[in-house]
Amino acid sequence: MELPNPISPRVQQPPIISWEEQLHDHNQKIEEYLQNRVFRGCTYESTVKSARTVLKRLFDLVPIPDPNHPDGHRHILVWEFLDPVRGSSRFGVLMSSLLQGNLAYGTRRRYLTELRSFCDYVVAKPNIPGSNLTIIEKYGPIALPFTKYDLPVHAQDRPTKPRYALSAEVRDEFYEFLRTEHLPNHPVPHLGAQDYVAIILQTEIGARTSELLGIRSSGASCDIDWQAGRVRLFGKAKAFSGKRVRTVPLTAFAMEVLRVFEKIFKPMFPRRGDESEYLFLDKDGDPLMDHQYIYNFRKIVELAREAGVPLPEDLRPHDLRRTCATLALEQNPLEYRKVLRKLGHTYPSSAAPYVIAMDADVEDEQGDLIDIFIDPDIEKRRKK
DSSP states (O other), rough: OOOOOOOOOOOOOOOOOOOHHHHHEEEEEHHHHHHHHHTTTTOIIIIIIIHHHHHHHHTTTTTOOOTSSSSSEEOHHHHHHOOTTTTHHHHHHOOOOOTTTOOOOHHHHHHHHHHHHHHHHHHHHOTTTTTTSBHHHHHHHOOOOOOOSSSSSSSSSSSOEEEEEEOOHHHHHHHHIIIIIIIIHHHSSSHHHHHHHHHHHHHHHOOOOOHHOOOOSSSSSSSTTTTTEEEEEEOOOSSSOOOOOEEEEHHHHHHOOOOOOOIIIHHHHHHHHOGBBBSOTTTSOOOOOOOOHHHHHHHHHHHHHHHTTTOOOOOHHHHHHHHHHHHHHHOTOOOHHHHHHTTTTTTOTTTTGGGOSSHHHHHHHHHHHHSSSOTTTTTEEOOO
């Protein structure tokens, strides 16, 4: 008797999900996470916008081969970072990219902390916004790829990049280059004027770059008190606690350049509604972003060095903050508590340079104190 041939059961193939649909799910999850941060008390204009920029950059750093994508490859998506099998190796690719980018230690820590926070959120809430499915049901199992060995430790032995403070003489020579060379020769006058004002303001008041670019010069939320000669800055904060606000006096020089810029050059920028209330804008009238300002600053330093200004080749905007603090303390060595308050610290303790930092605030304060005092890692750039 002939036995019937067994029929092999058909293997169910997973459905192919288009790149557009995957990207939509990925972006919707990021937006849900950012909205959750707003709900928990984060400031949208600074903290949430920065988180969005950081997450986009991190996901762009890890390429994934994909024959279904028009380019044959694409950036990684969140559930691929959370793949229980391949997630760790993909995270290794990200760490290599961050190291090759020569990012500062604090930047790497901030980037990975942001990514970990987002991944924690996705694992805790794996729903796909606008869908009845979860990420697990649609894309497969997920698990956190992070271990204690994958995140930078909280403290560092030495800065990964040199730190500088300009002498008053070199600072003034830099100012003069900006006024007599950079500003009149810039192809777009209002952008050249903005470079000039931004560098002077950051040096004069010691603001962080994020604080500087967050200043509004008009509207209901204007941060500049034109009558009293002071500016409100939104500084650093602990997670989900909102920005710390402080008011810093403006020097007479800073007030002078601000008034001229606001009256003559600011109206030359395109108007974009409430976005135009920010003091510093890009060529399209949108708020100037950190990476745009840093890119412009590096170009200006390069031009200044070619013109003979004795600036360090790797001078960064944060060195202007160090310059402000160092020169202020040189004028009055006994007022370092006042200098720390101006920098936006809330723990002006004389023991800070000598104790182990226990949180981000104390560590940041300790770093600025070390900058102010004679630190072998900070070079005071003077004229030769």
